[in-house]
Structure formats: C-alpha cells, structure tokens
Amino acid sequence: MSKSRILDTPHARQALLRGMEQMTALLRPTLGPVSGVVAIAGVTGTSPPEVLNNAAVIARRTIQLDDPFQDMGAMLVRQLAWGVYEDAGDGAASAAVICREIVRLAHVHVAAGGNPMVLKRGMERGLPLALNALRQQMREVQLPWELARMVAGTLHEPELARMIGEIIETVGAAGAVRIEDGNRAETVYDYVQGSRWESGCLSSTFLPDGWREAMLESPRILVANGNLTADDVLHVLELCVAANVRSLLIIAPALSDAAIALLNVNRERGVMEGAIAVKAPAHGPRRHELLEDIAVITGSRCIRDQAEERVSNAGLRDLGTARQVWATRQTFGLLGGGGDRSLIRHRVGEAKSAIQAGTDDDAARHHLEGRIGNLMGASAIIRVGAPTSTARKELRSRIESAVKVARSAFSEGGVPGGGAAYVGCVPMLDRLRGELDGDEAQGVSILIRGLFAPIRSIAHNAGFNPNVVEDRASRCCPGSVFDAERNAWVDPWKAGIIDPLPVALKVLEASTSTAMMALTTDVLVRRKTPIYADHP
Numbered sequence: 348m349s350k351s352r353i354l355d356t357p358h359a360r361q362a363l364l365r366g367m368e369q370m371t372a373l374l375r376p377t378l379g380p381v382s383g384v385v386a387i388a389g390v391t392g393t394s395p396p397e398v399l400n401n402a403a404v405i406a407r408r409t410i411q412l413d414d415p416f417q418d419m420g421a422m423l424v425r426q427l428a429w430g431v432y433e434d435a436g437d438g439a440a441s442a443a444v445i446c447r448e449i450v451r452l453a454h455v456h457v458a459a460g461g462n463p464m465v466l467k468r469g470m471e472r473g474l475p476l477a478l479n480a481l482r483q484q485m486r487e488v489q490l491p492w493e494l495a496r497m498v499a500g501t502l503h504e505p506e507l508a509r510m511i512g513e514i515i516e517t518v519g520a521a522g523a524v525r526i527e528d529g530n531r532a533e534t535v536y537d538y539v540q541g542s543r544w545e546s547g548c549l550s551s552t553f554l555p556d557g558w559r560e561a562m563l564e565s566p567r568i569l570v571a572n573g574n575l576t577a578d579d580v581l582h583v584l585e586l587c588v589a590a591n592v593r594s595l596l597i598i599a600p601a602l603s604d605a606a607i608a609l610l611n612v613n614r615e616r617g618v619m620e621g622a623i624a625v626k627a628p629a630h631g632p633r634r635h636e637l638l639e640d641i642a643v644i645t646g647s648r649c650i651r652d653q654a655e656e657r658v659s660n661a662g663l664r665d666l667g668t669a670r671q672v673w674a675t676r677q678t679f680g681l682l683g684g685g686g687d688r689s690l691i692r693h694r695v696g697e698a699k700s701a702i703q704a705g706t707d708d709d710a711a712r713h714h715l716e717g718r719i720g721n722l723m724g725a726s727a728i729i730r731v732g733a734p735t736s737t738a739r740k741e742l743r744s745r746i747e748s749a750v751k752v753a754r755s756a757f758s759e760g761g762v763p764g765g766g767a768a769y770v771g772c773v774p775m776l777d778r779l780r781g782e783l784d785g786d787e788a789q790g791v792s793i794l795i796r797g798l799f800a801p802i803r804s805i806a807h808n809a810g811f812n813p814n815v816v817e818d819r820a821s822r823c824c825p826g827s828v829f830d831a832e833r834n835a836w837v838d839p840w841k842a843g844i845i846d847p848l849p850v851a852l853k854v855l856e857a858s859t860s861t862a863m864m865a866l867t868t869d870v871l872v873r874r875k876t877p878i879y880a881d882h883p
Contacts, residue, residue, distance in 0.1 A: 354416050354871040357458065363865050364454050366412055366420025371447040373409060374402040374428060378440040379765070379805035380500065380832045400503060401745065402440035403432030415873040420865065427861045431853055436751030437501050438846075438854040441766070441801045442861075445854065448800040449862035452793045457866070462786045467863045469783060469790020473776050474859050477794065478852055480772035481762055484825055485848045486840065488761040491516040496843030497756055497764070498749035510536060511749045514727045520758035523720020524750050528739060529730030534746070536729045541671075542644060542721035543680035544637065546628040549599075550607045551676065553623045560675050563621040566594035568667040568681075570642045572627065572635055573652025577605035582659050583666070584613055590663050593620040596672050598641060598679075600627045600634070623672070625679040633714060640718055643694050644684035645669055684724075695722045756847035763825040763839035764846040766802030769855065771825030773798060794859065805831050 354362055376383035377400050385405050386396040399405050406428040412418040427446055428439035449470070457463050488494060495505075495512030502508045514524060514536060529535060548554060554561050567590075569583050580602065587595055597610075602624050610622040628637050635649075642649040645667025650656050670683025698719045702712060720726040731746060733739035762768035773795050780791040799817050802824070806816035809831035816829050819836065828839040839845060 352873050354873075356869045359416070359869060359871045360454055360457065360865075362414070362416035362871060363420035363423070363868060364450055366414070366417035366422075367424050367447050367450055367865065368420075369412060369417065370406065370409065370421040370424040370428075371443045373405055374424070374440045374443045375804050376808060377402045377405065378444065378801065379808045380830075381805075381809035382500075383808065401501075402443065403428050404741075404744070406439065406443075416871045419871055419873075423861055423865060427857055431850075431857050432748070435755070435847070435850040435853040436748040437498075438850045440804075442854045442858040444800040444804045445769070445797045445858040446862045446865075449793055449797040449859065450865050452796055453790075453862070453866045456786075456789055456793065461789060463866050465786035466790040466793065467867055469787035470794050470859060470863055472783075472787070473779055473791040473794045474856065476775050476779055477769075477772040477798070477855060480775045481768055481848065481851050481855065484762045484768050484771050485760040486762075488756045488845060488847070489516065493761070493843050493845060494753045494756060497761065497845050497847060498753050501749045501752055502745050507534060507746065508749070510534070510729075511746070511753050514538075514729070515750070515753040515757050518720065518725040518727050519723065520754050523717045523726035524754075525717070525726070525728045526743060526747055526750065527728060527730050528743065529732040531730070531732040532734055533732045534729065534742070535732065536727055539680065539726045539728060541680055541682035541724050542641075542684070543678060543726060544628040544641075544721065545678055546626045547677040547679060548674050549602055549624045549626050552607065552611050553674065554676070560673055561621070561623050562671065562673045563594040563596060563623060564671055566596045566621065566669065566672055567592045567663075568596045568641075568645045568647055568669060568672070569598065569650070569658070569661070569665075570638050570645070570647045570667065571597070571599040571650045571652075571658055572638050573599065573650070573658075574601040574603070575599050575606055575658060576603050577609050579658040580606040580609050583661070584609070584619070586661070586663050586666070588618065592663075595619060595622045596669075596674075596681075597622075597624040598627055598638065599624065623674050623679075625674050629714075636718065640694060640722055642667065642686075643690050644686045644722065644724075645681065646685040646687065691722055695719055698722070752847055752850060755849040756845070760848045761845040762848050762851050763828050764844040765828040765830070765839065766799075766805055767820065767824040767828035767839055767844075768846060768851050769798040769801060770820045772855075773821065797859070797862070798855075802829065805829070809834075 373385055382400060384398050384400045386398050387408050388396050406425045412421050424443050428443050431442045432439045453466055491512040494515050495508040498511050499508040567587055610624060613619045614622045627634055638649045647667025648665040650658055650661055668685035669681040672681040698715050702715050729746060731739055731743040733742050776791055776795050780788050802820050803813035803817055806813045823836060827836045828844050830837045830842060
C-alpha cells in the first residue's frame with residue numbers, strides 16, 4: 348500500500364483501473380439468468396455472512412478497499428452501480444462491466460501513447476449515436492408474461508415476477524402500486540377497484556353494528572376543506588331531502604360532535620337511508636390536492652373554509668356523485684365517480700408532468716403516483732411477507748425495484764435483453780468510426796468493445812466461451828439473443844428476453860460517462876484521514 352498522499356499519471360490511472368476491476372469482479376457474477384451470489388461477512392464476528400445476488404446492494408455493502416488509491420476506482424463503480432439502480436431499478440451489473448471494459452481498453456491505448464482527451468472526444472461523438480440506436484430497437488411491452496420475464500432477473504423468484512407482470516398490466520404504468528409490510532410468511536396482493544384513500548370514518552357510529560365497513564349506493568358527496576358545524580350539515584341534509592336524495596357522504600377534516608349526532612339521528616329516523624362522514628386524507632397542501640382530485644372524480648366542488656365558499660352557500664350542483672362508496676375505520680373509497688373524464692385526464696396530465704419534472708423526494712413521487720392511480724381508478728397493494736424482518740426488508744427492496752422496472756417498460760417500451768440491444772448499436776458506431784481517424788476513431792472502437800461486455804459476462808457466468816458467443820452475437824444481434832439458460836439463440840421478443848428501454852439508456856449513458864471521467868483523471872489525492880460513507 349502506498350504511503351504517499353498524491354499519485355500522478357500513469358500510476359493514478361493504474362490504481363483507478365485496479366480498484367474498478369475489483370469492484371466489478373464483485374458485481375459481474377450477478378449478471379444474467381445463470382448468475383452467482385456474493386457472500387459478505389457479517390457485521391460482527393458471530394453474525395452469519397450475508398448472501399446477496401443484487402449487484403447494487405453488493406456495491407453498497409462494499410465500503411472500502413485496503414489501498415486508498417484503488418479504493419477511489421472502486422468507489423466510482425460503487426457510485427455508478429447504485430445510481431443506475433436508484434434511477435432505473437436495474438442494470439447495476441451491466442453498467443459496471445461496460446464501464447470497466449472501456450477503462451481497461453482505454454488504459455492500454457493511453458499506455459501505448461494514445462491521447463486520452465482525443466479518445467474521450469471519440470466516445471462523446473459515439474455515445475449519442477448509440478443511445479439513438481437503442482431507441483430505434485424499442486417495441487411496446489404490454490403483456491404480463493413479457494413484464495414477468497423482464498423483472499425475473501431482479502426478483503429471482505418466478506412466482507413474484509408473474510405477480511408483478513400481472514399487476515402492472517392490470518393497473519397500467521400510472522396506476523398506484525402500494526408496497527407494504529405484510530404480517531404473513533408469503534407475499535400477497537389485492538386489487539383496489541375504483542379509488543381508495545388512507546383515511547377512515549370520523550366516528551365509529553357510522554359503521555353498522557358488528558360490521559367493519561359501511562357502504563352507500565348512489566350517494567351525493569360533499570367535499571370540504573374545512574371543519575364543519577351542525578349548521579353546515581343541516582344545510583346539506585336539507586338540499587338532499589329536497590332533491591329526494593337518500594344517501595350522503597361527507598369528506599372533511601373534522602365534524603363537530605353535534606354535526607355527527609345530526610347525521611346519525613337523520614339516518615336512524617329514516618330521513619336518510621345512509622350517511623357517512625370520513626376524514627379528509629393527508630394534511631396541508633397535499634390534503635388540498637387530494638380533495639381537489641376527489642372533487643374532479645365525483646363531479647363536485649371542493650368547498651374551502653373561506654367566506655365566499657361556506658358550505659351554507661352550497662347548492663345541490665356542488666355535491667358530487669358516485670355509483671358506490673365505502674368506508675372503514677382506516678380507509679374509504681368509491682366506484683363510478685360522476686366526474687367529467689376530460690377534467691380527470693387534465694388532472695392526471697398535471698400529476699404526470701410533476702413526476703417527469705423530477706424529484707429526489709421519494710415520498711413526493713409516491714404521493715403523485717398514488718394520485719394518478721386514484722384519478723385513473725386503478726391501484727394495487729402488495730403486502731410483502733417473509734419469515735424474518737431482515738428477509739422482508741430485502742425482499743421489499745427487490746419488489747420495489749421490480750415494480751419500477753416493469754412500470755418503465757410498460758410506459759416507454761423495451762429492447763432486446765441479454766446484452767443484445769447494446770450489440771445492436773454497433774453498426775451505427777461502425778459507420779461513425781469509418782468517418783474518423785486516429786485516436787478519435789480508436790475512442791469509438793473502445794466504446795464498441797464496451798458494448799460487448801454484458802453479453803460476454805452473461806456467457807462467462809453460464810460457463811460458455813465468451814469469444815464464441817461474442818462472434819455469434821456480432822452477426823445475429825439484436826434479432827437473435829443468446830439464451831444462457833437453454834444454450835440457444837432465440838428471438839428475444841418471442842422468448843421474452845427483454846430489457847426496459849429506460850434501463851438500457853441509463854446503463855449506457857452512465858457507464859460511458861463514468862469511464863470517460865476515469866480516463867481523463869491524471870492525479871489522485873487521498874485524505875490524511877479517509878472519510879467513507881456509513882454502512883447503509
């Protein structure tokens with residue numbers, strides 16, 4: 348181990364490469380359908396090793412190499428793998444092997460006298476063409492079995508993969524999929540018809556004796572973003588009676604005790620066949636968003652707690668409708684809202700635009716996804732089950748990634764999997780290489796070689812000769828892909844060997860960018876006291 352705090356060229360690039368190779372060697376065995384696992388020692392001397400087959404998690408568990416300069420290279424790959432995984436839900440191992448191959452080949456060329464900046468320029472010219480070639484290979488992915496095959500490598504459990512494929516095909520790309528910790532050993536799921544919110548009855552008196560759920564048929568619906576008094580409720584009841592409406596749902600932050608009693612008395616006396624008051628979901632600005640959503644779904648008006656919008660000023664036209672509503676102590680939902688479909692689509696578009704604008708806040712993104720699912724009337728709940736809390740946490744992470752992968756493929760399409768889509772970019776890069784010369788052309792050549800790294804790694808992990816597989820791939824891909832499980836060349840679309848387009852794009856762009864950064868690094872400086880990230 349070097350005692351120096353500064354390492355310059357060529358030793359700096361050598362150290363970076365060695366570190367990148369060590370980290371990639373940890374992640375590469377997880378690539379492909381015939382993959383291996385990595386065992387990482389427990390935190391204490393008595394705890395058992397952690398056996399993992401998720402490249403991104405393996406990278407996060409690897410905190411430090413002994414050599415501080417090689418460690419910098421390892422941390423570049425670590426950051427690459429985790430970043431791709433967080434953004435796309437998959438592709439960590441593919442990104443690592445592409446990046447490592449580009450850096451390795453570039454290092455050899457630079458050591459022989461090549462100019463790293465000109466090599467980088469050639470790669471920069473080739474990368475947009477390769478990304479465009481990936482997009483040109485895209486096809487829609489809509490069938491459950493296609494989605495299941497796509498997430499099988501993430502989940503490593505065929506039944507769970509089939510479950511995710513069915514769920515995403517059912518609720519759609521924008522449908523809400525909630526993932527919760529279950530209380531059973533197995534993972535189960537439910538579809539929630541219509542729209543559903545996490546907020547329940549304001550009083551248990553609204554639930555029939557001995558029943559856990561209250562239900563109304565064809566009610567009128569009041570949506571209010573303010574606490575309601577008995578006078579407010581009386582006004583709404585009078586509107587309903589005058590219009591011969593016998594069922595009422597009130598959605599508001601709170602009702603006074605007198606208001607709740609008034610609803611119950613009118614129900615008990617037969618003035619109303621059914622009356623339920625539920626608590627408005629969420630708090631603050633998010634509450635207002637959700638109430639506005641409910642108003643759009645039901646065709647009502649969200650009445651705010653302002654002088655000009657008092658409930659006492661509301662008319663029957665301000666009350667929405669639905670075919671059916673239900674409520675429990677914790678939740679409420681509705682079927683067949685009477686809202687205008689064009690207004691609902693506009694509301695969905697606004698929420699989608701907010702997601703596309705990007706946010707680093709997972710809670711904000713989940714809130715938007717939930718809103719879209721409720722507006723579209725499609726959602727599902729996955730309750731993750733496992734024998735232990737540790738196993739449940741690990742499985743939940745894999746399911747969350749699989750949902751992200753399947754959702755992105757459903758909305759943006761897929762490309763041939765098994766590394767075939769990357770090889771399919773080679774003809775376009777070959778044409779560019781013919782137009783260049785010197786180190787620029789060599790930079791494109793190195794990028795081309797990097798594109799073969801995933802399919803070579805898949806073949807190696809399955810026990811086949813990578814050179815033989817690569818030679819066949821250069822002639823057959825992307826129309827034919829190597830199926831390492833069956834040792835056969837198959838049509839990727841018929842066999843379901845497909846990768847989501849967003850994952851493939853993220854892998855190629857991130858891996859090449861990281862490789863170019865490593866290639867043009869001339870000096871490494873280590874801290875006197877190294878600072879490393881905490882164990883996740």
